[in-house]
Amino acid sequence: MGKTRRTGIILAAGLAALFLLGSFGQAVSAPGSPRMACLRWTKVCADDPEWSKDGGTWVIEDYSCVGGPKLLVTNDTGATATYVCVGKSRFKVVSATDWHMGRMDILVDGRRVATVDLRSEERRFGVEVYEGAFPRRPFPCAVHTLTFRCSGEGGPGVVEIDGETYDLTWVHFVNVQEIWVR
Numbered sequence: 001m002g003k004t005r006r007t008g009i010i011l012a013a014g015l016a017a018l019f020l021l022g023s024f025g026q027a028v029s030a031p032g033s034p035r036m037a038c039l040r041w042t043k044v045c046a047d048d049p050e051w052s053k054d055g056g057t058w059v060i061e062d063y064s065c066v067g068g069p070k071l072l073v074t075n076d077t078g079a080t081a082t083y084v085c086v087g088k089s090r091f092k093v094v095s096a097t098d099w100h101m102g103r104m105d106i107l108v109d110g111r112r113v114a115t116v117d118l119r120s121e122e123r124r125f126g127v128e129v130y131e132g133a134f135p136r137r138p139f140p141c142a143v144h145t146l147t148f149r150c151s152g153e154g155g156p157g158v159v160e161i162d163g164e165t166y167d168l169t170w171v172h173f174v175n176v177q178e179i180w181v182r
Contacts, residue, residue: 041092041180044083046072052082056150061175063096068125071096071175077152080107085134085181087141092180093130093148098123102154102172106130107147118174119154125177146181150174 044050047060047070056079061071072081085091093106093116101118116129134144155172158165 041182044179044181046070046176046178048083050083052084053080054082055079063125068096069177071177073173073175074150075171075173077150077172080147080149081176082145082147083179085144085146088134088144088181089136090133090182091131091146092128094177094179095127095129095175096123096125096177097127097129098173100156100168100171100173102174103151104129104174105149105151106132107145107149108132108134109145110147115151117154119156146179148174148176 051058051072056074056076058072058074058079058081061073063069063071074081091108095104095116095118097118097120099119099121101120103115103117103119105112106114106116113132114130118129134142150172151174152172155170156168159168160166
């Protein structure tokens with residue numbers, strides 16, 4: 001068998017494997033097909049009942065009275081909120097930033113991939129704070145976990161207002177406004 005023919009067979013086998021695993025098949029599927037559904041972003045809101053919360057208190061805060069969204073919020077160091085995704089490859093994290101916010105760890109499948117600082121001088125909703133990819137798995141319906149953990153760091157620290165000093169080192173709120181997965 002010639003080298004060219006052997007290379008062609010190997011290439012065809014590789015493309016067939018990619019198609020069966022979903023990567024190439026998703027890229028060439030027709031619009032509206034189930035494979036194309038994997039390419040659309042799906043919004044998961046802070047008040048979605050599928051969130052799993054552990055190690056502290058997470059509450060839903062509703063800012064609709066000031067034109068804002070609902071936020072999943074905690075100030076408890078080590079508290080985690082987890083969302084389970086099936087068959088997804090990418091994610092985006094959207095949060096609010098404000099003067100009293102701290103740092104939040106983002107974990108994918110139990111491994112920390114980032115720490116984001118949610119502190120800012122002014123309150124802003126809808127800030128995309130992180131975008132990432134889930135690890136590749138050898139089958140299209142892989143289960144992934146996306147976990148957010150209050151690091152207990154950051155926040156305003158010691159603040160002086162009108163000549164008075166206030167110790168706010170205990171303030172390091174973190175929040176998730178929504179996540180987007182596809």
